[in-house]
Amino acid sequence: MVAQETETMEAAEVSGRREAVHYIVRRFGIYLFTLWAAFTVAFFVFRMVPGDPMTILLGQLSRAEGQLDPEEAEVIIAHYREVFGLDEPLYKQYVFYLGNSIFRGLDFGPSFVAYPTPTRDLIVQRLPWTVGIFTTSVLLAWIAGTGLGAVMGWLHQRRLTGLAVAVSTLLQITPVYLVALGLIIYVGFALRWLPPGGPYAAHLQPTWNWEFISSLLRHAILPMLSVMLTLGAGFTLGMRALMISVLGEDYLTFAKAKGVLPLTILKDYALRNALIPQVTGLAIVLGATLNGIFIVEVLFQLPGLGTLFVQAMGLRDFNTMQGIVLFSIFAVLTLTLIVDLALPLLDPRIRKTV
C-alpha cells in the first residue's frame, strides 16, 4: 500500500514538472496571440480614422515647413506611400504591416519629426528617459508602497494607521498630473527648491561630469516624486487590504497557535501570501500608468516617449505615433508576461492551474 502511494507521489512530481512546462508554453502562447491581436486592432484603428493620412500630411507639411518645395513634398509622400504600401489593398497593407512588426523589429519607416531618422531609432533614443525616470519610479513606488502597506496591514488596529490610510486615500485619488502641477507650482516656482521642468539645466551639454549628472538628478526628482506619491499610495492601500485579508485566514490563526514567532508569521505566512496578488497588481499598473506618464513627461518637458508623441501629433507624424503606440503595447504585454512567468516562483499553486 505504502509503495503504491510512493509511486503516485513520484508520478505527481513528474507531472508537476510537465505542468510547469505546460504553464510556460501556454502563457507564451497567450502572449503571442494577444500581441498579434492587439497589433491587428491597432492597425485597423489607425486605418479607420477619418481622412486620408497622406492628404493631411501634405497639408500639414506645407503648413509646418512653409516654404517646402511641392516637388520635394511629392517625393516624400511618394516615398511614404511606397514604404507603407498605402496604394495596395487593405489586406496587403496588413500583411506588410505585420511583416514590418516582426521582421524589422517594429520599424515603420522614417519619422517625420526628425526626417529621415527611422521611427524605431527615434523611439530608442527617447526610451532611456521614459525608462530611467518612470519605470524606476513605478518600481520604487511599488517597493515602498508594498512595505508601507504591509506594516499598515499588520498593525491595522492602531490609531496612527487611520491617519496614514486617509492620507494615502487622498493621494491615490488625486490624478498624477495634478500632483505634478502642484509640485511644479509649489516646489518649482514658489519655493524654487528644485527646477520646475526640463531634462537638465539648459546651458549644459550631456557629458559625464558631476555638474551634468547632478543637474540631471535634480531635474528628475519632481517628476519621479509625482509618480511615486500617487502610485505609491495606491500600492500601499492595496497591500494593506491584502494583508488584512490574509491575517483573517485559517493558516494564520494556526501559525499563531503553533507559537511561531510574530516575525516569522509576518515574513513567511502573511507577507508571502499577500505578495502574490500584489505582484499581479504591479503588472496591471505598469500598463495603466502609461497614460499618466505621458502627461507628466509633457508637463515636465522631459524628452521621453510622451513628449515625442505630442511632437509627432503636432506634425501629424503618422509613423512615429503608430510606432510609439505599438511599442507601448509590446512593452506592457512583455512586462505582463515576465510577471506572469515569475508568479509561480511565489505561488506553487499556479503551476497546477492555469
Next chain:
Amino acid sequence: MKNARILIGVVMLAVILAVALIGPSVVDRVLFPDESPTSRGSYRPYQLASTAHPIGTDGDGRDGLAVFVSSITPSLAIGLIAGLISTSLGVALGFFAGYAEGRLDTLLRILIDMVLVIPTLPLLLMLAVYIERWDLYKLALILGLFGWAFVARVIRPQVQSLRERSYVDLARLSGENTPEIIFLELLPPLLPYIVYVLSLAVVGAMLAEAGLQIIGLGAGGLPTLGFMIAKGFREGVIGVGLLGQMFLPAGALIVVFLSLNLINTGLDQIFNPRLQTTIEGR
C-alpha cells in the same frame, strides 16, 4: 445614516452638485448683474483677486469664478455620459463572457485583456488629430468607447461566480429561460457592484478628459475643469499670482473623486462584511 464614510461622501458630492447647478445663475445674477462674466474681453485680463473678481480674471478677460462654476457641469456631464457608455458596454460584454463557456469564454477574456493593454491616451490624442471640432458628446462618446474593457474585466468573474450558485439552477427548474435568468437572477444582485463600477468609470473618464485637456487637446478645448487647469498652466496664471484659478478646479476634481471614493468604500464595508471577522460566524 449608518456609515460615516457614505455620509461625508454624499455631503461632499451634494455640495459640488449644488455649486455646479445653482452656481452659474447665482454668480450671474448676484455677483455680476447686468454683465456677462464669461464672455471674452468683458474685463481687463489677469486681474488679481479682488471683491469684484474673487479669484481674479483669466487671460481672456473673463471672471475666474464665473468660469469655474460653469466648468463643473460639463466636466461632470462628460464623466457621467462616458461612464454610462463604458459601463453599459462593459456590463453587456462582461455578462456575455461570464455566461459563455469554454473556448468562447477564453477568447473573450483574451479580447478584453488585449483591449486593456492598448494605451488609450495616445489613441485619443491621435483621434484628436482627425476630429476637427470637439463637442461634449463626441468626447464623452469616445472616452466611453475606450473604457469598457476595464468594466468587462471586473464584471465577468462576478457573473461567473453568481452563475455557480444553485439558485440559478433552481430558477431554471422553476421554468425560467436564459434571458429571465440573466435579467431577473443575475443582474439584480450585481446592481450595487455595477453602481460601484460605474462610479469608477465616471472617475476614470473625468480623469482622462482632464488629462487630455492638459496635454493639449487644445484647439477646440471644451469649457471643463481640466481645460481651466490646462489654460491656467499654459498662461502661467500662477506666476501672476492667480492661485485660485488653478487650485479651485483642481480641488473640485479631487473633491468629486474623493466623495465617490468615500461612498464606494462605505458601500463596500456594508456589502462586504469580511472586515468584521467573528469566530462564531463560521
Next chain:
Amino acid sequence: MSTLLKIRNLSAGLQGRRAITQVVSNVDLDVEAGEILGIVGESGCGKSTMAAAILRLLARPQALQSGSMQLTLEDGETYDLLQMPEKKLRQFRWRRLSYIPQGSMNSLNPVLRVRRQMTDTLVEHGLTKEEALGRAGEVLEQVNLEPRVLDSYPHELSGGMRQRVIIALAVSMRPALVVADELTTALDVVTQRQILQQMAAIRDELGTTFILITHDMGVVAQVADRMAVMYAGRIGEVGSVKDVFASPLHPYSQALIASIPQQSGQRVEGLSGEAPSPWNYPAGCRFHPRCPRVFEPCSEQAPALRPQGSGRWAACHLFEPQFEPQNVSDQ
C-alpha cells in the same frame, strides 16, 4: 486519573457591532489526563469559541474572557492559562497544549512546503534544525505518512493527507493536551474513520489528552471516553459516553439522541425550533423555549451544573432538590 485541565466559570465573548456578546457563559469543565473528551452541540452553540478560548486564541480587542483555566502537568506544576502573559503563553502553546482548528484543510500555509511549516514550529520551540527534521519525519510516520510528504506543498496533498499533517504537527512537541475543533468535518467516511482511529492510537501511545469538538454524535460515540453536551454557550450535561447515550439526563441530550436516524421503519422525531443565536439568548435556562419538560423556574433562573453521581453532571432544574422532586431513574 488526574485532572489535567480544570475550567471554572469560563466566559468568552465577541465584539459585535454594538456590544460585546457572551458566546460562552460560565462554563465549568474538568478534563482528565489521557482521555478523549467529546464536546457536542449544534452549530452556533459556542463550541468553536470555547476551543479558541482554551488556547486563548481569541483576538484581543474583540474578545473578552474571564474565569480560570488551571492546567496541572505531570510534574505537578499548575498554571492558570488565563493569567499567563502573552510571551510565556507563546512558548507554552504547542509544547503543552496544541490546537487543530476548524477547517484545518485551510490551516496550512499554501506557499510553503510542509517541511518548512513543520520545522519552523519545532525550531521555535527549542529544537535544532536537525532535531526538528528528525522529529518531523518521526511524527509523520506516526500518522502513516511517507517522509516525502515533507517536500510537498499543501495543495499537492489530498484532504485526508493534509489532515494527517495537521495532526502530526499538533502532537510534534508531545503536548499534554490537544484541542481538535471539527477534526473530520468535510472528510469522507472512510478517511474520517482513519483519522479518528489515528487520534485514538496516538492517545494510546503517547498518553495525549484530546478535546474533540464535533456536531456529529456518531463520532463522539465511536471514539470519545467522556462527553459534554453544549447548548447556547453553556454545558448541559457531562458524563461518560456510554452513560450519556444509554440514559441521557438533560432534556436537550435526550432530544439530540432521540433524533438520530437509526434504521428505516423506526421513525424518529426531530427537535423542533431553532437554537438561539448569541445575540438573543433567552433568560433562565437557555433551552427552556424548546424543552418538552419545561416548568416554572426554567424561564427565570439558570440551572447550575451539578454532580448527579457516578461522574455525571447535569444543569437542569429537574434535578434541583429545591424544586419539585423528580424521579430521575425513569429517564
Next chain:
Amino acid sequence: MRDLLVVEDLQQVFKGRKPIYAVDGVSFRLPEEPTILNLVGESGSGKSTIARIILALLRPTAGHVLYKGVDIFTRDRKWKRQFRAEAQAVFQDPYSVYNPVYKVERVLKLVIRKFGLASSAAEARQRMEESLRAVDLRPQEVMGRYPHQLSGGQRQRLMLARVYLMRPRLIIADEPVSMIDAGMRASFLNILLDFRDTYGISTLFITHDLSNAMYLGGEIIVLYQGRIMERGETQGVTKAPLHPYAQLLMSSVPVPDPSRRWEEDVTGLALAEGGPSTSSQRQRCLFAERCPQSMDVCWQARPILRIPDGADMAARHVACYLYQEEQKRG
C-alpha cells in the same frame, strides 16, 4: 411495467489536458410506483453530476436519460415544461439556493406563475400558506423575509414547501441535509417519507452520509469514482455489503452507539485520493489499488455490474470479480 426514469450508460467526461471521467457508464431505473433510491458515494464519486444531468441542467457526454420513455433533452418545449413540473430538486446548500435580493417566498410565487398553479392572487396566497404549513413552517414567520433572515433549517424546509406546492412525480435531493443541524435532520427526512406515502412522490436521494440512506430505506446505489460498485435494497446492502469498497464504506459509518464501536484498525490502509478517475488505466477496477482482496484480473479489465454468482439475491448487483466464478477461477 413502464419505468418512471431510465438512466442508460451515462457518461460525463470533463475535457481538459487530462480528461476527467466524472460519470462513467452508469445505468439504473426508477419504477413507476413511488420509491426512494439512494445514491451514495464520497466526494468526487460523480453523484452530483448525475443529479444535474437528470435535472437536464447538464448535457451528458454519452448515454440517455429517459423520463416516462422520452429523452429529457428533447427539443419539444411543451414536453420539457411538463418535465420541469414533474421532476424537481432540493439542493445541498440552503444558503446559495436563494437569490439574496428577493424575499424568500419568491421561490413559491415563481413556480405558481410559471406552471399556472393558481388562478387568482388569493388562491396563490392560500396555496403558499398551505404548503408552508405542510412542512411545519408558520407562514407569518417566513413570508416577507429575506433569505439571510431565516435559519438554515427553515430555508431547507421552504425548499420542501416548494416541492409540496408543485407535487412533482420525482424529487432529486442532492445532499439536502448535510448542512442543517442534527435536530432538524430527522424531520426533514420524515417529510420525504410522507411525500412518498401520501402523494406518491419518488425521491432520488443523493448523499455521502449512509445513516440518512439507512433511515430512508428503499434501494441504494454505491458509487465510486463515477462507477456503480453495488446496487440493491438498502437494508440488505448496508447490513451485508458484497463489494469490498461497499464493505469498507459501511464499516466506516460512525454509528451513534458506543456499544458498537469500530474494531478493526484501518489507519494503515491506503489513503483515498478521492478524485474522479482520469483517462489513464480506465480498463480495470478503479478500486483495485485500495482493495485488500484485489486479484490480477482486477487490473486487466473493468468488471461489469451484474447479479453475483451463487447467491440468491435477485435484487443485488455487484461490479466485482470476487462474485464472478469464471473470473475467480481463471
